[in-house]
Amino acid sequence: xxxxxxxxxxxxxxxxxxxxxxxxxxxxxxxxxxxxxxxxxxxxxxxxxxxxxxxxxxxxxxxxxxxxxxxxxxxxxxxxxxxxxxxxxxxxxxxxxxxxxxxxxxxxxxxxxxxxxxxxxxxxxxxxxxxxxxxxxxxxxxxxxxxxxxxxxxxxxxxxxxxxxxxxxxxxxxxxxxxxxxxxxxxxxxxxxxxxxxxxxxxxxxxxxxxxxxxxxxxxxxxxxxxxxxxxxxxxxxxxxxxxxxxxxxxxxxxxxxxxxxxxxxxxxxxxxxxxxxxxxxxxxxxxxxxxxxxxxxxxxxxxxxxxxxxxxxxxxxxxxxxxxxxxxxxxxxxxxxx
Amino acid sequence: xxxxxxxxxxxxxxxxxxxxxxxxxxxxxxxxxxxxxxxxxxxxxxxxxxxxxxxxxxxxxxxxxxxxxxxxxxxxxxxxxxxxxxxxxxxxxxxxxxxxxxxxxxxxxxxxxxxxxxxxxxxxxxxxxxxxxxxxxxxxxxxxxxxxxxxxxxxxxxxxxxxxxxxxxxxxxxxxxxxxxxxxxxxxxxxxxxxxxxxxxxxxxxxxxxxxxxxxxxxxxxxxxxxxxxxxxxxxxxxxxxxxxxxxxx
Ligand SMILES: Nc1ncnc2c1ncn2[C@@H]1O[C@H](COP(=O)(O)OP(=O)(O)O)[C@@H](O)[C@H]1O
Ligand SMILES: [Mg+2]
Numbered sequence: 249x250x251x252x253x254x255x256x257x258x259x260x261x262x263x264x265x266x267x268x269x270x271x272x273x274x275x276x277x278x279x280x281x282x283x284x285x286x287x288x289x290x291x292x293x294x295x296x297x298x299x300x301x302x303x304x305x306x307x308x309x310x311x312x313x314x315x316x317x318x319x320x321x322x323x324x325x326x327x328x329x330x331x332x333x334x335x336x337x338x339x340x341x342x343x344x345x346x347x348x349x350x351x352x353x354x355x356x357x358x359x360x361x362x363x364x365x366x367x368x369x370x371x372x373x374x375x376x377x378x379x380x381x382x383x384x385x386x387x388x389x390x391x392x393x394x395x396x397x398x399x400x401x402x403x404x405x406x407x408x409x410x411x412x413x414x415x416x417x418x419x420x421x422x423x424x425x426x427x428x429x430x431x432x433x434x435x436x437x438x439x440x441x442x443x444x445x446x447x448x449x450x451x452x453x454x455x456x457x458x459x460x461x462x463x464x465x466x467x468x469x470x471x472x473x474x475x476x477x478x479x480x481x482x483x484x485x486x487x488x489x490x491x492x493x494x495x496x497x498x499x500x501x502x503x504x505x506x507x508x509x510x511x512x513x514x515x516x517x518x519x520x521x522x523x524x525x526x527x528x529x530x531x532x533x534x535x536x537x538x539x540x541x542x543x544x545x546x547x548x549x550x551x552x553x554x555x556x557x558x559x560x561x562x563x564x565x566x567x568x569x570x571x572x573x574x575x576x577x578x579x580x581x582x583x584x585x586x587x
Numbered sequence: 588x589x590x591x592x593x594x595x596x597x598x599x600x601x602x603x604x605x606x607x608x609x610x611x612x613x614x615x616x617x618x619x620x621x622x623x624x625x626x627x628x629x630x631x632x633x634x635x636x637x638x639x640x641x642x643x644x645x646x647x648x649x650x651x652x653x654x655x656x657x658x659x660x661x662x663x664x665x666x667x668x669x670x671x672x673x674x675x676x677x678x679x680x681x682x683x684x685x686x687x688x689x690x691x692x693x694x695x696x697x698x699x700x701x702x703x704x705x706x707x708x709x710x711x712x713x714x715x716x717x718x719x720x721x722x723x724x725x726x727x728x729x730x731x732x733x734x735x736x737x738x739x740x741x742x743x744x745x746x747x748x749x750x751x752x753x754x755x756x757x758x759x760x761x762x763x764x765x766x767x768x769x770x771x772x773x774x775x776x777x778x779x780x781x782x783x784x785x786x787x788x789x790x791x792x793x794x795x796x797x798x799x800x801x802x803x804x805x806x807x808x809x810x811x812x813x814x815x816x817x818x819x820x821x822x823x824x825x826x827x828x829x830x831x832x833x834x835x836x837x
Contacts, residue, residue, distance in 0.1 A: 264729055264732075265720055268688055268716075268720050268729070268732055268733070269716055269717070269720065271688060271733060272692070272708060272709045272710035272716065273708075273710040275708075275709070275710070276708035276709070276710055448705070448706055448707070448708075449705045449706075451708045451709060452704055452705045452706060452707060452708060452709060453692075453693075453696040453702050453703075453704045453705075453709050453712060454702060454703060454704055454705035455705070455709075456689060456692065456693045456696065456709055457693060457696070457697065459682070459684070459685060459689075459693075460682055460685065460690075460693045462684075463681075463682035463683055463684050463685060464680055464681060464682050464683070466644075466676070466680050467680045467681060467682065467751070468697075469644070469664045469665060469668075470642065470644075470664065470668060470673065470674055470680070470752070471668065471693070471694050471697040471698070471751070471755065472665045472668030472669050472697055472698065472755070473665065473697045473702060474665060474702075474703075477703075478702075481705075
């Protein structure tokens with residue numbers, strides 16, 4: 249902007265303008281930490297003795313928690329029933345695979361579309377509900393759905409789960425193996441692509457209006473913002489991404505049981521997001537890494553009481569890290585740099 | 588003179604109550620285009636309620652709000668904003684966790700219908716970013732443009748409250764006690780700044796400091812006991828016997 253006349257020293261005003269104009273560019277630029285994060289997920293596969301199956305589950309949980317982050321972290325809408333969308337995606341992919349549509353990528357897209365459509369309707373339905381009432385409504389919807397799936401044994405297999413799901417090799421080339429190798433790459437690529445979608449969304453003007461509505465709905469209304477349309481939309485996107493996570497679980501394990509949409513899962517994904525930190529997308533993945541590694545390790549130590557330790561961790565995070573692990577690390581890094 | 592007054596905003600027989608508590612029985616009010624018009628009245632008279640009825644955050648029991656001659660009583664708050672009515676709040680209603688630059692760009696993206704764009708970065712919205720910077724400079728808010736709104740000095744938050752509303756380029760701007768919480772000195776500074784910044788916009792403001800009202804308003808309406816007691820020039824209002832009686836307490 250001030251490149252025409254380089255001889256004259258930039259006035260304070262011009263310098264300030266240049267700085268401010270670059271602010272949003274800086275926000276959406278890829279940081280080195282981000283690149284390292286995804287490279288680490290690629291590299292982790294090659295670490296000797298790595299538990300690839302666990303790693304795959306981390307991706308699925310991370311994607312699931314990220315979907316909740318759009319709703320809770322960015323828009324400020326809490327949900328205690330997010331597993332409902334995960335389960336809808338999981339069962340949608342399962343039914344396709346069971347009844348003959350075995351191609352995985354179109355199956356995944358179909359599951360996302362179904363979960364997204366249910367999310368859109370849910371978003372419209374809960375638009376005027378807030379706070380504790382909203383927690384109750386989302387929780388109830390989740391429980392109703394769970395109960396329905398649980399009881400409809402003819403259709404869903406009930407507690408025994410949906411048997412006989414067939415999933416073709418990815419792109420006709422990569423068969424899902426018992427070591428979880430194909431599963432990991434498939435989950436990694438899908439998760440990364442969907443992360444790109446979410447990242448673009450939160451850095452866009454729409455993402456900014458989500459933050460605005462989270463910060464102050466009244467002001468948003470007085471800016472003329474269609475906040476109800478926005479709630480439906482973010483619900484739909486969030487649900488579609490949760491559905492993708494569910495579909496990944498079904499496709500990579502060729503199995504789905506009612507636990508996919510249990511309330512426990514809704515609670516766990518909330519715990520993961522809060523441990524990792526909200527409104528930064530990566531918090532979801534950091535939380536998933538901490539949660540799943542701890543669960544794996546603790547369950548080996550004491551198979552019955554592992555959740556006690558997870559609970560303790562949550563208490564520690566909420567008391568000492570407040571906004572979650574990732575934001576605290578970010579602040580620490582910034583302070584170190586400023587020295 | 589009066590016959591030629593071009594009415595931009597009016598209320599007709601507005602009735603409003605909260606539960607059993609009647610606020611207005613029959614409120615009639617007219618705002619002329621280009622005016623800088625003050626509403627005064629004792630605490631609890633219903634000034635804020637009036638602004639919320641005009642902007643659609645509250646719905647009257649009966650009666651109409653008219654904008655440019657057409658009833659807007661059934662329009663949503665957002666539709667009224669789009670039609671050209673903007674407001675500020677008595678209590679700061681800001682994006683506390685965003686900085687002024689983000690807040691202003693957000694306001695402009697909403698105004699320009701860019702807020703549904705969910706694919707490319709905000710940094711691509713060049714016209715809105717440039718305008719946001721210019722707007723913040725006009726209000727002297729550029730220093731703290733990247734500071735969290737919550738961390739800004741209170742006086743700057745008050746200015747931002749007005750800046751966000753004015754950024755919408757409204758035909759009518761309603762300011763609900765813009766100087767609330769400021770010292771007398773700061774209040775005078777704010778008003779002298781506002782008069783300059785809002786030149787060309789029709790302003791309806793609520794203010795309890797009579798010095799500010801009589802200095803800056805071109806027309807004054809007195810709201811008391813559920814109706815507009817007087818609507819006149821500052822001088823006539825000052826000398827009106829009923830006003831002296833019910834409001835100025837003389
Ligand atoms: N949301 C509300 N619910 C119930 N009563 C209200 C509400 N808002 C205002 N009131 C009452 O309506 C009257 C007018 O309030 P308000 O418009 O805020 O007055 P002012 O702005 O003139 O001080 C007051 O008696 C107030 O207590
Ligand atoms: Mg008031």
